[in-house]
Amino acid sequence: MDTSFNIMSPENITSPFRRVLQQALNHTLQYLESLQHTPVAATASLADLRLQLGGPLSDTGMEATQVIDELVASTRGGIIGSAGGRFFGWAIGGSLPAALAADWLTSTWDQNAALSACAPAEALIEEICGSWIKELLGLPSGASFALVSGCQMAHVTCLGAARHALLDRLGWNIEYDGLRDAPPIRVLSSSEYHGSIERAVRLLGLGSRCIEELPVDKHGCLQLQALSSALSKRPEAPTIVLLQAGDLNIGAYDRFSELIPLAHRFHAWVHIDGAFGLWAEASPTYRYLLAGVDQADSWATDGHKWLNVPYDCGYAFIADPQAHRSSMSHRASYLTHSDGVRDEIDWNPEWSRRGRGVATYAALRQLGKEGVAQLIERCCRHAHDLVTRIGALPGAQLMWEPQINQGLVRFLDSRPQATPVDHNHQTDAVIAAVMRSGEAFFSGTTWQGKRCMRVSVCNWQTSEGDVARALAAIKQVLEAEMRK
Ligand SMILES: Cc1ncc(COP(=O)(O)O)c(C=O)c1O
Structure with missing residues (x-):
């Protein structure tokens, strides 16, 4: 191995990168380590984000550190928690630490x-x-x-x-x-x-x-x-x-x-x-x-x-x-x-x-081969658990029991005269309410002509605790719907 390049000690370096990269690292850790405590869906409106991020391009530039600080500040509320374990929308994985x-x-x-x-x-x-x-x-x-x-x-x-x-x-x-x-x-x-x-x-x-x-x-x-x-x-x-x-x-x-x-x-x-x-x-x-x-x-x-x-x-x-x-x-x-x-x-x-x-x-x-197998099996287990437990809640219907990491549920309008269209609206309304809770993120789909909520578990971080939290959030939304 070539040892002729000595890594200089930080005190001796005046690099244009050091401060800004250290700052980016701090922001990165702040984001990743607060994922458990922050809402998983966006909290800022697109109008707010546009206001925060837009405006004319300035004639003069600015310090790299300022760019990064402002970037983080002005995207706040517009970066969703898809890197974390409570994200079950579409088919979206996070990033393994080594991969990131x-x-x-x-x-x-x-x-x-x-x-x-x-x-x-x-x-x-x-x-x-x-x-x-x-x-x-x-x-x-x-x-x-x-x-x-x-x-x-x-x-x-x-x-x-x-x-x-x-x-x-x-x-x-x-x-x-x-x-x-x-x-x-x-x-x-x-x-x-x-x-x-x-x-x-x-x-x-x-x-x-x-x-x-x-x-x-x-x-x-x-x-x-x-x-x-x-x-x-x-x-x-x-x-x-x-x-x-x-x-x-x-x-x-x-x-x-x-x-x-x-x-x-x-x-x-x-x-x-x-x-x-x-x-x-x-x-x-x-x-x-x-x-x-x-x-x-x-x-x-x-x-x-x-x-x-x-x-x-x-x-x-x-x-x-x-x-x-x-x-x-x-x-x-x-x-x-x-x-x-x-x-x-x-x-x-x-x-x-x-x-x-x-x-x-x-x-x-x-991961190694075993780690990949465990990742797959863990996600499938959580998907099965989540979908079948949601499907068993009053007001919910199991539509597809996962054979791997994907399943479907639907939410029913409890009014006696409710039509399939009402059930479709109820499904979209429940998805939206769960998103507003910030506790979990799900996306919708139309399957065999019916609106459903898709449950996809792809993230290496999803845990039993995340499944329990998502389930509790859905239960709360359904109970609130019943009281209406
Ligand atoms: C079954 C299937 N095929 C293809 C794609 C497209 O993949 P990508 O978004 O990586 O281009 C998706 C994305 O969700 C998918 O679910």
């Missing part, structure tokens, strides 16, 4: 992780993360990968490779000829696909009408027969079959071991949306849900949800590295490409980019 600290270092180092030549350590870190995650998620060791900004861009990356492979088989060079006059690609999916799929096909020029929605069974899984007849209708068409590993509302898993071989008999490309659900593979208890998923052609997931890596962090995996690279890679004379190492630009949609593998590397090292 590594994310700071990533900004500090400020490397351009496009090429190994300009960020050698980060290029290797991404290589290592790719193979660790493949192992954890049970994906083929030969799959290529990209670390992208989130599952949205993981879909774009994976479906870009799919588009290449499907059209290449028909003799169409999509990268050169573009989509004009290209054979149209179909996307077959259950009705429960996430909106990021629709945006991915829009961005790729396939157009959202290429998606054909197929029915699900009572477990929320794509019906085998429906897929079979859709494939048989146009067997010659280049086709992507989209399957869910944990859908957004109920965490449903399609039956991969039946559906993937069927799709492959028709030479379709199978893409898996596993934004959070793919992580169930890390747990021996939940792994059964993913049986056969390794046979797919591409997989998209996130680090910033269940792995608790700071935003922005998603992962794309592609079984055919050639298709992936052909759809993404670019060469330019001013770039420096190194032998024997992976240049991220060959696999990623971005050119210049943040070394986002660093936080993932730190998260995986902090």
Whole structure:
């Protein structure tokens, strides 16, 4: 190890960074350590925040320390507590301590992780993360990968490779000829696909009408027969079959071991949306849900949800590295490409980019395989506890008992003549009242035509105490509703 650089003692340093970074550290700890005592939802109105943050850009600048102090002061009430354990909205994880600290270092180092030549350590870190995650998620060791900004861009990356492979088989060079006059690609999916799929096909020029929605069974899984007849209708068409590993509302898993071989008999490309659900593979208890998923052609997931890596962090995996690279890679004379190492630009949609593998590397090292499994199992346990206990409260109805970390409840209007629309309003009203209490944060959804409250447990910090607090807050709101 090179010991020729001595770290100078702080007294000898007059750095433009020291005071402001120490101040940022103080603000950071103040935020993180008060999460248990502060309201989890926003307390400032957008109008107030706009007033606090806006105004004309001043002609002259100011001290960095003043910028940071004012930033913290003027965002007060507008930073929600999604980093903490009482946040159950959407599918949002917090940040593991090592991942957060590594994310700071990533900004500090400020490397351009496009090429190994300009960020050698980060290029290797991404290589290592790719193979660790493949192992954890049970994906083929030969799959290529990209670390992208989130599952949205993981879909774009994976479906870009799919588009290449499907059209290449028909003799169409999509990268050169573009989509004009290209054979149209179909996307077959259950009705429960996430909106990021629709945006991915829009961005790729396939157009959202290429998606054909197929029915699900009572477990929320794509019906085998429906897929079979859709494939048989146009067997010659280049086709992507989209399957869910944990859908957004109920965490449903399609039956991969039946559906993937069927799709492959028709030479379709199978893409898996596993934004959070793919992580169930890390747990021996939940792994059964993913049986056969390794046979797919591409997989998209996130680090910033269940792995608790700071935003922005998603992962794309592609079984055919050639298709992936052909759809993404670019060469330019001013770039420096190194032998024997992976240049991220060959696999990623971005050119210049943040070394986002660093936080993932730190998260995986902090947890180890066992820690990831425990995180998954703990979140599932809390989700089950929370949803079933809310569902048992007077005025509540259990809509979906979690099989992983996602469940649904609904709140009923107690008036004798109450209609389904009244129950929908009551559900939204209860969600809003719980948010106002500041005790817990939940988001709503419409599932099977009914307004529901989604319960998603993704945060590494969520504890039994947080579950009890959230439950008490809901109970209080329901009791107040009854008294009305
Ligand atoms: C099932 C599913 N797929 C895709 C996404 C999109 O992920 P991201 O927000 O990381 O782009 C989400 C986000 O919640 C999701 O729940």
